[in-house]
Amino acid sequence: MVAAVSAGLVACGTDTGSGIPGPDVLVATYGDTTVMRTISGSAWGTEATLVPEVSIGELDGPEKYLFGSIYAITLDDAGRVYVLDGQARNIRVFDSDGAYIETAARRGEGPGELRNAFSVAVLPDGRIIAHEPADMLVKVLGPEPRDREHWTYPPGAVVLPVKPLRIDRNGHVLVTAASSSPAGKVSQYVLVIDSDGQLLDSLAPPGGGFEPPSLQFRLPFPIRGRSTTSVAVPLTARHHWTMDSNGDFLTGVSTGYRIDLWRDDGVLRIERDHEPVATSGAERVYHRERTVRNIRRTQPDWNWTGPAIPDTKPPFTGLVAGRDGRIWVQLSTEAQPVVNDAHDPDNPRSKPVTWESPVRYDTFEPDGTYLGTLGTPRGFLVGPAEPIFDGDHVWSVTRDELGVQRVVRYRIAVG
DSSP states (O other), X not given: OOOOEXXXXXXXXXXXXXXXXXXXXXXXXXXXXXXXXXXXXXXXSSOEEEEEEEEEOOSSSOGGGOOSOEEEEEEOTTOOEEEEETTTTEEXXXXXXXXXXXXXXXXXXXXXXXXXXXXXXXXXXXXEEEEEGGGTEEEEEOSSTTOEEEEEOOTTOEEOTTSOOEEOTTSOEEEEEEEEOTTOOEEEEEEEEOTTSOEEEEEOOTXXXXXXXXXXXXXXEEETXXXXXXXXXXXXXXXXXXXXXXXXXXXXXXXXXXXXXXXXXXXXEEEEOOOOOBOOHHHHHHHHHHHHHHHHTTOTTOOOOSOOOOSBOOSEEEEEEOTTSOEEEEEOOOOEEEEOTTOOTTOTTOOSEEEEOOOEXXXXXXXXXXXXXXXXXXXXXXXXXXXXXXXTEEEEEEEOTTOOEEEEEEEEEEO
């Protein structure tokens, strides 16, 4: 049972100190949960944009500035940028102005060398850690050039490359893992590892019981006793989660605009009124055809008998925790058809037209105050390398019309 509201107020036109009226917010407390619902307005008063300041990467030039496929980026406390190139299988280090410093790890099978790393992070003492999920290892490099070691995961842990490595305020390494039930249900959790590689804890993100609408199909052969599996229906709600620099979970099931920050002193729930984004008929056809095509590679006689693709999109599609504690909510946006310049008519998997959705974020302070919406330029990528939000700056991987990847530092410009 939900406890009765112990406090509630509406703050209308709150002064933000900049002469701009702040957001109208309803605040209420239910037991140990504080709800902050933004009714209208924002602290910024307008949409923010990104202004590029530093760009790392070239179409042609020295090899140290050429990227094949960037899997992950991270920063250290001195502002240096670490770029994990999954194609070159190395980690290159640049200063905050984009100048090359060194290649900290290279392709290889030996100690400290990379075979198939998916994520990178830097410990407070300067050691670099790289996540190699296929080998069930975290490789540790430094602080001296010849210092090399690796940490193994506990028995039974299936480590996933779906979340970047994180370092919390205590210097603990946070690694995403998963387990599978006999019925085939996969549950994600976080391994908490100390700076010596010892497992301290495993934590399950709250809200993991949500089951998105799904489509069932046969497997070509039984796997762990199961003959069927499923995929989620495109453009439907998901359970999104991440962890912030304090090691607190940030979660949300996108059936509604509700984000929960699970702090030691209780839960901060962030809500916001929003207008649903419609899904056009042509976009639904595109996702339906792509889903059918992918499933029929496994079950050639498969036909769509499950839930339909919805007419409106979920409020948000992802969560990112900033280095400064700010909360970034990636919004659903209206998609548009885009001509695929790389279309190969001889490749049945290549389509002449794709659909692109602009990347936009709602931004909240750690206390739940709504700052406003941030728009990003075309080519701004949200994966596999997750953007890094650091105060008034954003580091992100971009891709231009020629497919060239770069790492760009942007300044957040308001007004």
